[in-house]
Amino acid sequence: MTDYKLKTGKAGEKIVGAYKRLEKELTDTFLEADENSESGYILKTGKVAGKVVSKYKKIENRVISGYKAIENGVVGEYRKIEDKFVDTFLEKTDEKESE
Numbered sequence: 853m854t855d856y857k858l859k860t861g862k863a864g865e866k867i868v869g870a871y872k873r874l875e876k877e878l879t880d881t882f883l884e885a886d887e888n889s890e891s892g893y894i895l896k897t898g899k900v901a902g903k904v905v906s907k908y909k910k911i912e913n914r915v916i917s918g919y920k921a922i923e924n925g926v927v928g929e930y931r932k933i934e935d936k937f938v939d940t941f942l943e944k945t946d947e948k949e950s951e
Contacts, residue, residue, distance in 0.1 A: 879893070881896075882895060882896055883895060883896060884896050
């Protein structure tokens with residue numbers, strides 16, 4: 853099969869050139885290089901987005917620390933109950949007896 857290319861002509865070349873300049877300007881303004889991204893770019897976040905992310909992280913850390921405090925409290929109470937159960941109903945045996 854034969855490959856074809858569009859004949860741009862003078863007007864087409866001006867349009868393609870203007871498009872490439874616009875594309876470069878948009879890329880420079882809104883994107884930054886990132887080798888981990890599929891496209892090779894990531895969106896620039898700027899100062900406002902940085903503040904939003906920072907606030908979100910603070911809220912996230914508070915929620916997580918609250919959850920961990922509750923979890924530690926529940927686990928601590930469970931261990932107390934478990935210890936009382938073991939002390940009340942179980943006794944240690946010699947390893948020789950269990951064989």
